Amino acid sequence: MMMRALRRRINAWYARAGRALPWREPDCGPWGVFLSEVMAQQTPLARVEPIWRDWMQRWPTPAALAAAAPGDAVRAWGRLGYPRRALRLHEAATVMVERHGGDVPTTPAELLALPGVGAYTAAAVACFAFGIPEVVVDTNVRRVLARTVEGKAFPHLTLTRAETDLATRAMPAQRHTESSARDEANVWNVAVMELGALVCVARGPRCEECPVADLCAWNVAGRPAYEGPPRRGQAWHGTDRQVRGEILRRLREEHRPVPLTALDGAGPERAQVLRCLDSLVADGLVEPLGRNRFRLPA
DNA sequence: GATTCGTGGCT
DNA sequence: TAGCCAAGAAT
Numbered sequence: 001m002m003m004r005a006l007r008r009r010i011n012a013w014y015a016r017a018g019r020a021l022p023w024r025e026p027d028c029g030p031w032g033v034f035l036s037e038v039m040a041q042q043t044p045l046a047r048v049e050p051i052w053r054d055w056m057q058r059w060p061t062p063a064a065l066a067a068a069a070p071g072d073a074v075r076a077w078g079r080l081g082y083p084r085r086a087l088r089l090h091e092a093a094t095v096m097v098e099r100h101g102g103d104v105p106t107t108p109a110e111l112l113a114l115p116g117v118g119a120y121t122a123a124a125v126a127c128f129a130f131g132i133p134e135v136v137v138d139t140n141v142r143r144v145l146a147r148t149v150e151g152k153a154f155p156h157l158t159l160t161r162a163e164t165d166l167a168t169r170a171m172p173a174q175r176h177t178e179s180s181a182r183d184e185a186n187v188w189n190v191a192v193m194e195l196g197a198l199v200c201v202a203r204g205p206r207c208e209e210c211p212v213a214d215l216c217a218w219n220v221a222g223r224p225a226y227e228g229p230p231r232r233g234q235a236w237h238g239t240d241r242q243v244r245g246e247i248l249r250r251l252r253e254e255h256r257p258v259p260l261t262a263l264d265g266a267g268p269e270r271a272q273v274l275r276c277l278d279s280l281v282a283d284g285l286v287e288p289l290g291r292n293r294f295r296l297p298a
Numbered sequence: 299g300a301t302t303c304g305t306g307g308c309t
Numbered sequence: 310t311a312g313c314c315a316a317g318a319a320t
Contacts, residue, residue, distance in 0.1 A: 040316040047306080048316090081304035081315095088318085118318045138316045158299070159317095193316060202314060203309065233312055236304085245304050283303095 003170055006148060006212050007188050013211035014191030017198065021045065022053065023128075024190070030104035032056055033129035037121045038089055043081055045197070051080050062096035062104065065089065071296030074285060075252050083248055087284055087297075088116025106130050124189075133174060133185035137167045140196025141189075145170060147200060151217030153226040154202070243267035243276040248285065257293040 022028065023036035035055055039048040055076060059065035065073065070090045077086035092114040096102060104125065105111055111122040123134035137159065145166050146155040155163060170192075172184045199206045207213045207223070218224070236242055246266040251258055260277075267273045277294065280286040287297040 037316065042303090042315055042317055043305085044307080044315050079305060081306085082317090084303070085318090116318070120317060124316065136316085139314090140316065190316095197316075231313080234303090234314085239302095241303060241305095248304090 002149075002215060006170070006215060007172060007184070009211040009215075010195050011184070011187050011191045014187065014194050018191065018194050019045075019198075022049065022056075030106075030125070030129035031060070031062060034092075034104050034125050035089070037124045037128075038085055038092075038116055039080060041082070041085060041121065047080060051076070051078055059093075061102065062093040063102045065093035066097045069296075069298050070284070071287070071298055074248070074296050078252070079249075083285055084283055085116055091115040092117065104129065106132075108132065108134055127186055127189050131183075131186055133171065133181070134189075135164070135168050135171055136189040136193070137164060138193055138196075140193045140200070141167055143202065144192050144196045144200045147205075147218035148212055148216040151221050151224075153218060153224065154228070154231070157229060157231065238268070240272065240276050240279070243272055244280055247273070247276055247280060251286065251294060251296050254295075257289050257295045260292045260294070263294065 018024075021036075023032050032052075036048065036052055039052055039055075055065075058076065059068060068090070070087055073086040073090045074083055077083050080086075095114055096104060100110070105114070106126070108122045108126045111117050111125050112119070117125075120136065120138050123136045124138075126132040126134045127136055142155040142159065142163055145163070146152045149166060149170075170188075172181055172188060174181055174185070195210070199210050205223075207216070207219050210216065210219070213219050243266050247263055250263060250266065254262075263273060263277065264270060267276065277286065281288055281294075284297060286294050288294055
């Protein structure tokens with residue numbers, strides 16, 4: 001039926017147009033895939049690649065990262081954003097050493113138990129690193145299915161049960177553990193994500209280049225505008241996020257403890273700077289030395 | 299379920 | 310220009 005045609009065409013498109021990303025190379029290994037998936041959370045892949053190469057060279061195994069200071073991970077994270085991910089990556093590497101023999105665990109349940117790993121990342125690593133045909137649902141998959149199948153410009157604000165069910169139905173049928181079915185499922189997962197990232201993008205979709213334009217319910221209906229609750233933007237100016245980011249930027253640049261007076265300018269109000277400093281310490285991203293000096297955690 | 303959490307490119 | 314959005318997770 002329609003799903004089968006969608007899969008066939010999208011998989012064929014991916015074979016032709018998919019990007020040659022380093023973590024897609026056959027010899028990348030589970031650790032490289034794991035790193036790439038955490039780094040890619042809410043982050044465009046173009047920004048991930050240089051940081052990923054840096055980390056892979058510096059910490060080629062979970063044990064190598066676990067042996068480093070967490071602050072080194074935070075510093076090497078640079079400006080990728082959401083720096084708690086760097087800390088959780090370090091924690092996850094420690095768990096891998098202590099409980100999994102220094103390897104990335106192979107089952108979705110074990111992956112889900114790692115810090116910084118949710119439903120998406122667990123499924124993605126299981127699929128892309130170990131060939132387990134999990135249902136991978138990210139923002140790209142949700143948008144492609146919302147358009148092609150449901151005829152809507154955008155999916156719901158939050159992932160719904162109906163969307164997970166739809167993504168499950170979109171997967172090729174699993175006839176036991178037949179290897180060809182597994183392969184098709186694994187290709188489908190990455191191919192549909194790639195279509196969402198390159199063609200079926202949120203704004204300015206390139207339907208002229210889309211391999212399933214004639215099958216797409218949204219395109220066939222004339223690409224009707226989004227109807228639904230307003231998609232709230234993320235506030236930035238004057239927020240704690242901005243101040244936390246500025247504090248961390250200063251600490252990354254200094255390789256010795258930074259006095260509080262050097263952090264004052266991180267925000268317009270001293271009270272906010274102090275509040276953000278507290279929250280960064282609580283998160284484990286900043287280590288206080290006495291009352292007036294701070295550094296990345298050793 | 300609704301919020302919070304970075305950063306920067308693109309329209 | 311100002312807002313939208315990106316291979317989400319944790320609380």
